[in-house]
Amino acid sequence: MADPKKPRPAFAPWDRRELPGAFTVEESARRVGHYKWVEMRLFEALGGWVATVPELDVKMRLGTHTYKHAWHAELWHKRLPELREMNPERLTQPANDDVVAFFDAMTEPEAPGETIEKLVGVYRVLIPHKIAAYTYHLNNTSQITDAPTIRSLRHALDDEFEDWRDGEMLIQSLIDTEEEVERAAAHQAQLEAILVRGGGIAGKGSIG
Amino acid sequence: MKRHMQATELARDERFVRISTEERFNDPRQVPREPGSKRRPGPQLRPERHEAPDAARAMMHAIFTGEIQALEGAGRTCWDFEVGADSPFELKLDMARQCWDEARHCEISVKLGDHMGTEVGEYAENVVLFEAACNPDPVLRLTGVNRALEGLAIDVFNTMREYGQATADPVLEFCEDWMLADEVTHVKMGSDWLRRLTENDPERRARALEFQRVVDKLFSAGGFRGDEDDSPVKLARRFRELAGFTPAEVEEISQLSRQARAEADAAVR
Numbered sequence: 001m002a003d004p005k006k007p008r009p010a011f012a013p014w015d016r017r018e019l020p021g022a023f024t025v026e027e028s029a030r031r032v033g034h035y036k037w038v039e040m041r042l043f044e045a046l047g048g049w050v051a052t053v054p055e056l057d058v059k060m061r062l063g064t065h066t067y068k069h070a071w072h073a074e075l076w077h078k079r080l081p082e083l084r085e086m087n088p089e090r091l092t093q094p095a096n097d098d099v100v101a102f103f104d105a106m107t108e109p110e111a112p113g114e115t116i117e118k119l120v121g122v123y124r125v126l127i128p129h130k131i132a133a134y135t136y137h138l139n140n141t142s143q144i145t146d147a148p149t150i151r152s153l154r155h156a157l158d159d160e161f162e163d164w165r166d167g168e169m170l171i172q173s174l175i176d177t178e179e180e181v182e183r184a185a186a187h188q189a190q191l192e193a194i195l196v197r198g199g200g201i202a203g204k205g206s207i208g
Numbered sequence: 209m210k211r212h213m214q215a216t217e218l219a220r221d222e223r224f225v226r227i228s229t230e231e232r233f234n235d236p237r238q239v240p241r242e243p244g245s246k247r248r249p250g251p252q253l254r255p256e257r258h259e260a261p262d263a264a265r266a267m268m269h270a271i272f273t274g275e276i277q278a279l280e281g282a283g284r285t286c287w288d289f290e291v292g293a294d295s296p297f298e299l300k301l302d303m304a305r306q307c308w309d310e311a312r313h314c315e316i317s318v319k320l321g322d323h324m325g326t327e328v329g330e331y332a333e334n335v336v337l338f339e340a341a342c343n344p345d346p347v348l349r350l351t352g353v354n355r356a357l358e359g360l361a362i363d364v365f366n367t368m369r370e371y372g373q374a375t376a377d378p379v380l381e382f383c384e385d386w387m388l389a390d391e392v393t394h395v396k397m398g399s400d401w402l403r404r405l406t407e408n409d410p411e412r413r414a415r416a417l418e419f420q421r422v423v424d425k426l427f428s429a430g431g432f433r434g435d436e437d438d439s440p441v442k443l444a445r446r447f448r449e450l451a452g453f454t455p456a457e458v459e460e461i462s463q464l465s466r467q468a469r470a471e472a473d474a475a476v477r
Contacts, residue, residue: 040291043304048209048287050307051280051338054219056314056328063279063311066286070304077297110209112219 021142028146029083031137031202033091035156036076038099038201040092042126043069045107054112058119058170065166068159075152082148098198102126105191116174117187123167124184125191126201131160133201133208140206211288215335215342218280223329224273229426232334252440253371263440264371265326271364272317273333278361279310281341281353294405295346302397309390316383323379340423347405351416354398356423359448359461361391363433366444388447395451424464431469435462 011017023031046066053059080088094100106121138153175181195201200208220226253260253267285303289295321327337357343349365388372381406413428434433441443465448458 040297040300044286044300045209047283047285047304047307050283051213051217052209052219054221056221056276056318059219059276059279060311060314063283063307063314066283067304067308070286070301073297074301107209 017143019142019144021146022140023137023142023146025083028137028141028149029080029085029091031133032076032079032083032149033085033088033093034095034099034202035133036073036080036088036092037094038126038130039069039073039076041103041107042122043067043073045103046122048107049118052110052112053115053118055115055174058115058174061166061170065163068163072152072156072159075156079149079152095201095203096198098194099201099203102191102194102198105194116171116180116184119167119171119174120184120187121191123164123171124188125195127160127164127167129195129201129208131157131164131208133206134160136207137202209287212342212344213284215338218277218335218338220333225329225332227332227334229334229336232332252438253367255371255374260371261324264368265321265324266331267364267368267440268317268321268324269326269328269331271361271368272314272321272328273331274337274357274361275310275313275317277335277338277341278353278357279307279314281338281349282306282310284341285346285349289346299346299350299401299405302401306394306397309394313387313390316387320380320383336426343419345416347402347412347416348419350398350401350405351420352423354394355402355453356420356427358391358394358398359424359451359453360427360433360441362388362395362447362451363441363444365391366447367441392447392451395448395453399452421460421464424461425468428461428465428468430472431465434465434469436466436469439465 043066046062046069050059050062050066053062077088077092080091085091094103106126109117109121134153134157138150138157141149143150171184175184199205202208253264257263282303285295286300286307289300291297291300318328337353340352340357341349343352365384369381369384369388372378372384402413402416406416431439433439433443435443443458443462445455445458448461449455453461
């Protein structure tokens, strides 16, 4: 056994975490507030859509995904005071008006025959943007000082990847004709354009 | 997507057949209980009764459609109300959690339906559960759904769990026991939110409890759920108390059920 009194380095040779990060406390808090706003709008929409989709498998999946995004919202809600924001509601805001417009457009489909549009908005536009925004944050923030945010980002990303796959498979199982391919693509393009205008879910200056 | 939809707008595939409460209660298959009586509350889940397997299948299908509506109701509560004093962020998180639980219950019910030999659409669907979930006041909605309807679910799951035990069906018993655990959580959620949101508003609390009484009586379905020997679904007193009901509140539901039964008997006389 190694001598317990022998000095060892504070960081093991395989631990290459770095101190510097791209985000200050305030910037991290601002992004986390945007994430919470987005996760809230998303879980509310998924919950509302459950009753409007006739496809039984989609209905049950949306119910499950509703909770996952609510849980993400709760993670971000709890992180805000730890980032010196003692009034979490103050930072629970959309990044800009285009992000609000995006959510308005994404939640517009309501009729039972619009399941493709509902799923495309979430799983082909919003969730890929969330994956990008969360990954951008994960890869750019300080690996030591912002470790609690990193942990939440990783939990959220695990869910996002899984849900994206679920949603994409549901979409593929619903699209049978060229007309439906065009419907899905047109709706995706319309929503993507709005979100690009807004610079993604966290606003301009980063990816996602 | 608009806020506050109607039960008539619920989206279903072509297997589902919807009937009204009136049609359900006037179903001629509600055969007499005794030679001298004109009606009975419904078939009993006793293994020695020849109609028990069919009754269990029908109940499983009713559980399945009830779970779909419970999922839809919890989902609409996430959507219908803005975060505010009336529907705090934490309440919406609870409703989202309930969505996941109800989605799982739908999955379990479909698989149990296969296990018991029935299939989606074999029995008609009545959407009275979702109607209670359309109340525009979040406190009344929570009380009607989470205390009255989820309370009924406790009674139903306990009855089915005991039927699983009595018929030596470990799959049924196992699944019902898990769902029963979730329902106790949902009822407790409803009781906690009722208390918190009406802490300084006794008049609103009284209205919410009155709404619960109406729903409880409706769901006693002429004595279908109650404390009588021949009630197909028995009041699960122990689990209700675990979920936050006081013994007096459970007794009140028992009385409502007796009242509902007496009124139904009088109606067919």
